[in-house]
Amino acid sequence: MQKRRMLKDNDRYKSTFINDDLTPMRSKLLSACKDVEGVAYARSTHDGRILCTFKNPPGHTGPPKTQLVETPDDLFHLGVSHVNYSDFGLDPYGVKPNHSQ
DSSP: OHHHHHHHHSGGGTTOOOOOSOOHHHHHHHHHHHTSTTEEEEEEOTTSOEEEEEOOOTTOOSOOOEEEEOSGGGGGGGTOSOOOGGGGTOOTTOOOOOOOO
């Protein structure tokens, strides 16, 4: 943790992001959150959760809205109209393929 803090304090590496505590699915989920229109930034917390902060609309003076994202379904709360579950290694119907044929 101390080395990570030293890296963040160095101006040369200020924008460096260390993504070491996320599962493969959460890493893909974080990437998907960063691609959503209207999301100012998305970050993971120390316990692997993902927090997205929305851009404030023009004239809005209050704090920006944040949204916790834990599953691909939570992308709908960010304004995404369609989620391709196979991008996250999931089957939307919970059906396992039958490979015995």
